Amino acid sequence: MRARAFQIEAEGGPLRRVDKALPSAGPGEVVVALRATTINNHDLINLAGGYRGLPLPRIPFSDGCGEVVDVGNAVSGLRRGDRVIVQFFPNWQAGPPTAAALSTVRGDHVEGCLQTHLRARADAVFKAPDHLSDAEAAALGCSGLTAWRSLVVEGCLKPGQVVVVQGSGGVSTCAISIAHALGARVIATSSSNDKLLQARALGADATVNYREQPDWAKAVLKLTEGRGADHIIEVGGPDTFAQSLRALSLGGHLSVIGALTGTHGTDLSPRAIMAKNATVKGITVGSREHLQDFCRMVASTGMRPRIARSFVWTDADAALACMREQRHFGKLALAITD
Ligand SMILES: NC(=O)c1ccc[n+]([C@@H]2O[C@H](COP(=O)([O-])OP(=O)(O)OC[C@H]3O[C@@H](n4cnc5c(N)ncnc54)[C@H](OP(=O)(O)O)[C@@H]3O)[C@@H](O)[C@H]2O)c1
Structure with a gap:
């Protein structure tokens, strides 16, 4: 053979x-x-x-x-x-x-x-x-672990907090499942209403179509009574970063994961990060130790x-x-x- x-x-x-x-x-x-x-x-x-x-x-x-x-x-x-x-x-x-x-x-x-x-x-x-x-x-190995490290290891996610996920790819859908399993409130964005229905079935509590509502940060603020999201999984990159910061709560945690919109610069002012008292955390997947904790959570919650x-x-x-x-x-x- x-x-x-x-x-x-x-x-x-x-x-x-x-x-x-x-x-x-x-x-x-x-x-x-x-x-x-x-x-x-x-x-x-x-x-x-x-x-x-x-x-x-x-x-x-x-x-x-x-x-x-x-x-x-x-x-x-x-x-x-x-x-x-x-x-x-x-x-x-x-x-x-x-x-x-x-x-x-x-x-x-x-x-x-x-x-x-x-x-x-x-x-x-x-x-x-x-x-x-x-x-x-x-x-679990790449996108699952990335979502886990973002929300739990670095973000210290707590039940009742609000999580925003961008789009419906591997990282974002895993983040929906993790956040839902841990008792967070999830706002999912997508360019597709059909995918937003699937996001709801997976555990999203509210949804925003970012193509129909290009100012999706405004929708997130409305859904959170002006407070903003405690955690945002930033997969968009330069074209979404400034809005992510607008959609973030004071003291919120922004996980910088991807650059689906390209590698050019963004017009973001660093002052906005200061004003939000934001934690902006770059994430590259995670370690074996993170994977071990993640697998334990997956096994105990039955998450898929x-x-x-x-x-x-x-x-x-x-x-x-x-x-x-x-x-x-x-x-x-x-x-x-x-
Ligand atoms: N840093 C790390 O450790 C790490 C690990 C894994 C992935 N990544 C990166 O994270 C990004 C996502 O990876 P993935 O594997 O989840 O990708 P994927 O499965 O290919 O997801 C693509 C989805 O992203 C959404 N999307 C595209 N442009 C968007 C925009 N402007 N705003 C919001 N959503 C948008 C779309 O969702 P809709 O069709 O629903 O609109 C699209 O279907 C990539 O850049 C990847 O390289 C980084």
Whole structure:
């Protein structure tokens, strides 16, 4: 039996399917027979050649869930048959982010999950919550953990607080589920009324269509009797940042996560941050320690990341095209088979 993978061989070039020898686990390592991966915006940028200095060829995709099929010497706590998820930052175990912890990303610098068999350090995978499907579990690794760290680790979310999520992608839908499970009040925004209905079904208490109401901050202020939101998950970037600050409560927590509207500057005045007494926190996913706490919460609440659609992994190009169209609500998944 051979392992199979899709790899990037030239920056911005197509994915190429390759056969590989089946890996075996060295000391401190495991081999995971992957069953699912989910797509992140990061993967789109990686495939488009948007990150400089990455090795070629490389196997992309950071998210993964599968079964441990080989365990090397000096590994404790994992056995064959365990179902695990794969960490985004394999070197970030615990503590605050450091340059060393953030220097290695799964799918960028070390082999990613668009393959049947992943060899990884045992401390870079983590047991998956039992109640989740493989795709749901894979989705915890990047967007789920980002939402968790934003709201709970850094934002110290409390029941009854107001959370605003922007749009209906992987991070935002996971943030709806986390906030709802922890007793917060969620205001979801989207460009689509159909997606806003889905957001309500997932746990949003109020919704705003940001295309119909471009001044969506005003709508958030109205929905909160002028107080504003305690937490905002900022995925828009330059074109949404100033409004996010307007929609924030005094002393609120703004998690800066994404830049879906581009990388140009914003006309925001730093004075607005001061006047709001705001905490503006940049977030890049999270550590193993954060993932451990998140998985515990997921297991105890029964929370499930929303999978919008699942593709066969050999149809990765179709799934990536679907991701670019932004018509999904939640995560797009790929089912990996031998
Ligand atoms: N910092 C981190 O650790 C981290 C981790 C994960 C993701 N990210 C970043 O976070 C962003 C979102 O990632 P994702 O995986 O959730 O993406 P995604 O699944 O592709 O989500 C895309 C959705 O975002 C919404 N959107 C687009 N433009 C918007 C705007 N101007 N205002 C409000 N919503 C808008 C749209 O929702 P509607 O169709 O409902 O309007 C769109 O469907 C990306 O920039 C990604 O790179 C960062």
